[in-house]
Amino acid sequence: MSRDDDYESELTASREEIAAVLSGVADGILTGSIRFGDGADAVAVDVPDELSLEIELETEDDELALELELEWPTSAGEFAPSPMEALPDEADALPASVGAADASRSLARFELFRDRNEEWRWRLRHRNGNVIANSGEGYTRKHNAWKGLRSVMRNAPEAEVTEDTTD
Numbered sequence: 001m002s003r004d005d006d007y008e009s010e011l012t013a014s015r016e017e018i019a020a021v022l023s024g025v026a027d028g029i030l031t032g033s034i035r036f037g038d039g040a041d042a043v044a045v046d047v048p049d050e051l052s053l054e055i056e057l058e059t060e061d062d063e064l065a066l067e068l069e070l071e072w073p074t075s076a077g078e079f080a081p082s083p084m085e086a087l088p089d090e091a092d093a094l095p096a097s098v099g100a101a102d103a104s105r106s107l108a109r110f111e112l113f114r115d116r117n118e119e120w121r122w123r124l125r126h127r128n129g130n131v132i133a134n135s136g137e138g139y140t141r142k143h144n145a146w147k148g149l150r151s152v153m154r155n156a157p158e159a160e161v162t163e164d165t166t167d
Contacts, residue, residue, distance in 0.1 A: 016147075017146075028047065029047050032046060032048075032049075048073075050072070054068075054071070056069075108125060108132060109124070109125055110124055110149055111123050112145055115138055120138065120141065120142045120145035121135045135148055
């Protein structure tokens with residue numbers, strides 16, 4: 001692997017923002033392809049059905065470090081990222097763009113952004129660009145917008161579906 005092919009990113013952010021990035025990595029693992037970055041610099045890598053995970057927790061110089069490392073062999077023996085299509089400008093409202101790259105499995109993505117009134121909102125955007133759900137209200141605190149977004153993610157799979165039978 002050449003150093004030119006490596007991807008590296010470092011983020012200092014809130015617990016919620018870091019959890020969102022890790023959730024994006026998990027989504028990519030589940031769908032079999034992880035996207036890194038946005039725009040012209042975005043790349044995707046395929047993830048095989050079987051890989052190894054190393055978890056290391058250590059203290060050094062009054063700091064606690066948790067390292068998560070995923071490893072798998074590449075098919076051609078080298079790292080071969082695939083260029084990705086650029087996301088809309090407003091999609092960069094997420095703290096770091098890492099997520100599922102397989103569009104056939106991952107049909108939508110959540111976006112957290114500030115509206116024209118400087119309030120925080122979230123929306124769920126289909127891969128074709130259409131907004132299919134939104135927060136419905138603005139939040140003065142980013143933290144509360146994240147809470148609303150996570151609540152939808154957590155509760156939607158269990159939500160009851162009702163049908164209007166007046167037709």
